[in-house]
Amino acid sequence: MKRGISILAVVTALLLSLALYEALIGAPTERTMGDVQRIFYYHVPSAWTAFLLFLINFIASIVYLIRRNPKTDILALVSAEVGVVFCTVVIVTGPIWARPVWGIWWAAGDIRLTTTLVLWLIYISYLVLRRFSTSGQTPVIAAVLAIFGALDVPLVYFSIWFFRTQHPSPVIGGGGSLDPRMAHVLLINWAAFLCLAWLVSWTRYRLEVVKREVEEAQALESLLEGSR
């Protein structure tokens, strides 16, 4: 197990270095936006990784409610935590890019931007709930909230879709094709980010398992002491 993590860590470090080089030097400079466009190689892979982690959280939550296996609960917790981190990267890099390109930091009418923001808020409330919950039933309640959050996503998407038709938003190159070299760099970056997410999640997962084992052992110990 430990060896697996070390190997993954080395692979992640190599991939991240390669990705950094490719994104800053290897990739061609975009004609109209210039170097600002390079933030795209961090923004988009982070978004994909975050959405993937939220999907894992949703599936793990459903499986937990059916099977009640603590391992799936830990998986749900970890994927939500790491997902929020990657989602934060998306939300921070978005405005940095938008300011020079759109001329504004934030476009409330933009569908992807706002959907991501709401998703981020939902998952933060999920983590707050887990932190504040005092009963032993935290996993059940958290899993229920995760399902509510997932049900909300399409509604958020459509509500902003309608919103946009009234409040025109900056035009983004929705159509148009991506230069194959840019797509190549994007994929390298995504692979690196996925490895990083996997590494962090795995470590966090092990930590949570150990933490729960320690808590259980301590509870057992105090029980034994009490009976003595």
Added chain:
Amino acid sequence: MSFFAITRATLEKDIRLEWRSKDAVNAMLFFALLVVVIFSFAFDPTAEESRRIAGGLIWVAFLFAAVVALNQTWARELRNQVLDAYRVSPAPANPLFLAKALGNFIFVAILEALMTPLFIVFFKLRALGETWDLLPIALLGTWALVVNGTFFAAMSLRTRSREIMLPLLLFPISVPALLGMVNATSAVLSGEYSPRVWIALLLAYDVVFTIACLYLFETVLEAE
């Protein structure tokens, strides 16, 4: 007892208790009055401008007032372990949820009916679109707030600082509903565009989350 008999019994009990004590309603009413007055100071709008932002103001005021009411939903059942008694009784969970949600719906609807004239007076409102369209918007919007609010209030029963937990859970999930209510109301008040898509969105939101709440309430009740 059948499903509806339990729902009715619980609802009648809640309304009778509230009628005799009038705790929640009085607190909510005064709170709502304060919100409207403060808004009228904070946004000193001319009539034309107010029409544009009134949809947002009204629903934010309703939302705050509703949270005050929703936080009280289960407080009565926690005293004297009523909820534990309900849990061991053979009665199914859903009628209890439905009764609580309907009770909240009635309270919040009364509140809105009393607050709306205040808004009209303070902000000199007059609908330029179809005034009657406001009725389905109000009903659907209120249910959207109340159904999830009742559910999340039950979820936050066993958390630290329960009162602050409810808005933290409710507000992010309610974003599409809020967009729907605010834009539909603004559409009717300004008469500039049709509120129809927003009413459809509210309806979809209500249907999805009513089903989800009824489907998952038993899990949450047992998890307490």
